[in-house]
Amino acid sequence: MTSGKLADKVAVVTGASKGIGAAIARALGAEGASVVVNYASSRADAERVVDSILASGGKAIAVQADVSQSSDVARPFEAALAAFGRLDILVNNAGIYQGAMLSDITEELFHRHFNLNVLGLILATQEAAKRMGANGGSIVNTSSVLSTLSLPGNGVYNATKSAVDGLTRTFAKELAPRKIRVNSVNPGLVETEGLHATGGMQHRDHMAMITPLGRIGQPTDISPGVVFLCSDDSGWMTGESLYLTGGLR
Ligand code: NAP
Numbered sequence: 328m329t330s331g332k333l334a335d336k337v338a339v340v341t342g343a344s345k346g347i348g349a350a351i352a353r354a355l356g357a358e359g360a361s362v363v364v365n366y367a368s369s370r371a372d373a374e375r376v377v378d379s380i381l382a383s384g385g386k387a388i389a390v391q392a393d394v395s396q397s398s399d400v401a402r403p404f405e406a407a408l409a410a411f412g413r414l415d416i417l418v419n420n421a422g423i424y425q426g427a428m429l430s431d432i433t434e435e436l437f438h439r440h441f442n443l444n445v446l447g448l449i450l451a452t453q454e455a456a457k458r459m460g461a462n463g464g465s466i467v468n469t470s471s472v473l474s475t476l477s478l479p480g481n482g483v484y485n486a487t488k489s490a491v492d493g494l495t496r497t498f499a500k501e502l503a504p505r506k507i508r509v510n511s512v513n514p515g516l517v518e519t520e521g522l523h524a525t526g527g528m529q530h531r532d533h534m535a536m537i538t539p540l541g542r543i544g545q546p547t548d549i550s551p552g553v554v555f556l557c558s559d560d561s562g563w564m565t566g567e568s569l570y571l572t573g574g575l576r
Contacts, residue, residue, distance in 0.1 A: 330359055331357065331358035331359030331360075332358045332359065332554060332558040332559075332560070333355055333358040333359045333360035333415075333416070333554070333557060333558060334358075334359035334360075335359065336355075336359070336360045336361070336415040336416055336557070337360065337361045337362075337363075337407050337411040337412070337413050337414050337415050337416070338352075338355045338360045338361070338362050338363065338407075338415065338416035338417070338418065338557070339362075339363040339365060339403045339404060339407050339414065339416070339417050339418070339451075339455065340352045340355065340362060340363070340364060340365060340418040340420055341365045341394050341403070341417075341418065341419055341420050341421035341447070341451055342365065342366070342367070342394075342420045342421025342422065343362075343364040343365055343366065343373065343376060343418075343420065344364065344365075344366035344367075344369040344370075344372035344373035344376060344389075345369060345372055345519060345520040345521065346517070346519030346520050346521050346522075346546055347420060347469060347514065347517055347519055347546045347549050347550075348365075348418070348420040348421065348469075349364075349372070349376045349546065350545075350546030350547050350549065350550040351418050351420060351546075351549070351550045351553045352364050352376050352380065352387065353376065353379055353380060353383075353550070354547075354550035354551065354553065354554050355416065355418075355553070355554065355557065356380035356383065356385035356386070356387055357380075357383055357385065358554055358558070359385070360385075360415075360416060360557070361385070361386040361387065361407075361410070361411040362380060362385070362386070362387040362388075363387070363388055363389075363390050363403045363404075363406055363407045363410070363411075364376045364377050364380075364387055364388065364389045364390070365389075365390055365391075365392055365394065365403045365421070366389060366390075366391055367391070367392075367393050367394075367421070368391075370389065370391065373389035373391075374389050376389070377389045386411065388406060388410050390402055390403040390406045394421050394443070394447040394448075394450060394451050395442040395443040395446055395447040395450070397450055400447070400450040400451055400454055401454050403451075404451075404454045404455060404457075404458050407458070408458060413460060414455060414458045414459055414460075414464065415459065415460075415462075415464045415465070416464060416465050416466075416467075416557045417451060417452065417455035417464070417465075417466045417467070418466075418467045418468075418469070418553060418557075419447075419448040419451055419452065419466065419467070419468045419469065419491075420469040421443060421447055422443060422444045422447075422469060422487075423439065423440060423443055423444065423521070424440075424471075424481075424484045424521070424525060424527075425439075425440070425484070425525055426480040426481055426484070426525075427480065427481075427482070427483060428479065428480050428482075429482060432482060432483055436483055437483055440483050440484060440486075440487050441483075441486075441487055441490075444484075444487035444488065444490075444491065445487050445490045445491065445494070448468060448491060448494065449494065452466060452494075452498060452509075456502060456505070456507060459505070459507055461506075462506065463505055463506025463507045463508070464506075464507045464508075465507070465508045465509075465510075465556060465557045465558075465561075466498070466502070466507060466508070466509045466510075467509075467510055467511065467512060467553050467556045467557060468491050468494070468495050468509070468510070468511040468512075469491075469511070469512055469514070469549075470488045470491040470492050470495070470511040470512065470513045470568060471484075471485075471488040471491075471513055471514060472513050472514065472515045472516075472570060472572045472575055472576065473485045473488055474488035474489045474491060474492045474513060474568075475489070475492075475513075475576070476575065476576060488513075491511060492511060492513075492568055495509055495510060495511045495566060495567075495568065496566045499565040499566030499567075500566065503565060508556075508561070508562075508564065508565040509565055509566065510556045510561070510564060510565060510566065510567045510568070510569065511567075511568045511569065512549055512552050512553055512556065512568075512569050512571055513568050513569065513570045513571065513572070514544060514548075514549050514571050514572065515534070515538060515543065515544055515570075515571070515572030515573055515575045516530065516531070516534040516538075516543040516544060517543065517544040517545065517546060517548065517549060518531075518543055518544070518545055518546075519546060531543050534575075537575060538572070538573040538574060538575045539573060539574030539575065540573035540574050541573070542573065543573075544571065544572070544573060548571060548573075549571050552569050552571050555569075556569065
């Protein structure tokens with residue numbers, strides 16, 4: 328028996344080797360959940376996240392899977408059942424973003440974004456729903472403030488996150504009879520490895536200026552909201568979007 332808000336729960340966090348997903352995995356582990364830390368290619372980063380959860384007295388394993396591939400996506404969920412015996416929580420966090428103005432949008436960019444941010448979320452949700460038990464569970468989707476805040480140069484990414492909000496509302500209604508709640512967190516700009524890699528940090532000062540609380544976010548600004556949505560504290564909440572943006576809308 329472990330203690331914490333998520334004691335004895337089992338969670339899969341997709342895209343948990345870096346950034347927001349890594350902070351979410353650590354926060355769920357700190358609240359007593361056993362965590363499957365999913366990654367696509369960064370095994371060493373995923374193992375570092377696992378090690379930090381183990382060092383704090385939690386339980387975690389790293390499992391590779393490209394969640395946009397139907398041939399891969401079951402693996403983290405099978406591993407959750409094999410290692411920990413049940414599944415209670417899915418955080419659909421894996422996602423990519425690359426800015427492009429209308430004239431620069433290519434079919435490749437469109438499919439790359441929709442295959443992971445939208446299809447990957449659907450495939451992972453199917454796998455989770457199959458395995459959650461009679462007590463239900465909680466699914467949290469990492470959306471974005473950009474699902475509703477339309478800034479130039481982000482058309483395809485914005486569209487994927489608008490789709491995430493729509494799927495959140497629809498799957499919440501479909502899965503409610505099984506006591507599976509589905510909500511999203513919608514972060515503002517957050518400093519992550521991905522943001523650095525895609526040049527997003529060049530927007531830091533402007534985004535901080537238009538953010539009422541005056542700064543961009545850190546991954547640990549997002550993870551407590553996910554813990555809330557995974558715990559019984561949000562037990563009568565489903566189909567909602569929790570904006571964590573420093574007031575930016
Ligand atoms: P990040 O630093 O780039 O990390 C992305 C994570 O996703 C990594 O763990 C990566 O694993 C994993 N991943 C990539 N492709 C995958 C695939 N096909 N299958 C499984 N995992 C995959 O990203 P982030 O900035 O933390 O963003 C995480 C989520 O938050 C995304 O959904 C993003 O859209 C959303 N978000 C980010 C911000 C922001 O400003 N950073 C704001 C709003 C919303 P590998 O390392 O193994 O590749």
